[in-house]
Amino acid sequence: MGNLSLDKRVNFGVLLAVTFFILWYLYDAYKALASIENLILIGPIAIVTLGLCAAEFIRYLREDEKTDSKKESIRDVLPAMVIFSGYILSLEYLGFDIGTTLFTAIFLKVHGEKNWKLIVIYSLLFGFLVPYFFSQMLPYPMPMSILPTDY
DSSP, X not given: OTTOOHHHHHHHHHHHHHHHHHHHHHHHHHHHOOXXXXXXXXXXHHHHHHHHHHHHHHHXXXXXXXXOOOOOOHHHXXXXXXXXXXXXXHHXXXXXXXXXXXXXXXXXXXXXXXXXXXXXXXXXXXXXXXXXXXXXXXXXXXXXXXXXXOO
8 A cells, every 4th residue: 555646545544434434333323222123224234335345445455556547626526516415405395305306317417418318217216216215214204295204
């Protein structure tokens, strides 16, 4: 790791911090209440995320400094940050179902998807299935516009 650039060292450090945070959170959740109801969402997400972190660690260790990936500029990242911020701020007003559908459609369009049929179908499926799944799994009501809720 001594021959990695500063960017790669910082990225590696962030990845290491995320890994330790996930491990700590999983341990803390288990320690608080080691029941299936408490860990049904936390456990699988933690395992998948730890797997992704492990894959990224392996990629970093194997990657050659000469094959440095394209750096993203603020112009590439800022639209996604603005769209996501608008999504989060609009959820209480639009509901998770409509908000997620609009966020997905806008995000796909901004990132270059040109097939409107695909945008509409994917956004509607993702925008209603994911909020419905979370509304059924989480023990508290979520604001929805179309899907049934106790909110």
